[in-house]
Amino acid sequence: MTRKKLHPSVEQFKQFVREHPNLVKLVRAEESTWQELYEEWYLLGGDDPKWEKYKNGKTAEATETKDDVKKWFTQFSGLLKKMDANQMQYHIDNLSQAIGAIQGLLSQFQGSSQQQNDPAQEAPRDPFAFRKD
Structure with missing residues (x-):
C-alpha cells in the first residue's frame, strides 16, 4: 500500500503537532478542531506565543488569560x-x-410641535418671482 504524499504545509503542521502534544488533548476534549488549529497555525505561524502553552511540560492554565479573546471569538463563531x-x-x-x-x-x-411653536414663520418666498405688467 502506497502512502499519498501530503502537501508540504500539512507535513509541517504534523511536525508542529508532534512538538506541541497538548494540541492533541485540546482536540480530544473537543475544545477545538484540527481544521481550526491548522488555520490558526497557518495564519499565525509556529513561532507565535500562543503555541507556547501546548509544548511539553507546559500547562494550559499557565497562559489561559492570553487566549480569553480567542476563546470568546471561537464560542461566538460556533x-x-x-x-x-x-x-x-x-x-x-x-x-x-x-x-x-x-x-x-x-x-x-x-x-406638529414645530407648527404649534412657530406659526408666525412662513415658507420662504421665491426671490426670483417677478410679475408682468
Missing part, C-alpha cells in the same frame, strides 16, 4: 454556525419595521 439564517432574517425584518414605526411617530410629533 454560536453563529448554529443559528438559522431564515429566523435571523425574520427577526431583523421585524426590528426594522419597529424602528420605522418609531421614526414615523417621532416625525409626526416633531412636525
Whole structure:
C-alpha cells in the first residue's frame, strides 16, 4: 500500500503537532478542531506565543488569560454556525419595521410641535418671482 504524499504545509503542521502534544488533548476534549488549529497555525505561524502553552511540560492554565479573546471569538463563531439564517432574517425584518414605526411617530410629533411653536414663520418666498405688467 502506497502512502499519498501530503502537501508540504500539512507535513509541517504534523511536525508542529508532534512538538506541541497538548494540541492533541485540546482536540480530544473537543475544545477545538484540527481544521481550526491548522488555520490558526497557518495564519499565525509556529513561532507565535500562543503555541507556547501546548509544548511539553507546559500547562494550559499557565497562559489561559492570553487566549480569553480567542476563546470568546471561537464560542461566538460556533454560536453563529448554529443559528438559522431564515429566523435571523425574520427577526431583523421585524426590528426594522419597529424602528420605522418609531421614526414615523417621532416625525409626526416633531412636525406638529414645530407648527404649534412657530406659526408666525412662513415658507420662504421665491426671490426670483417677478410679475408682468
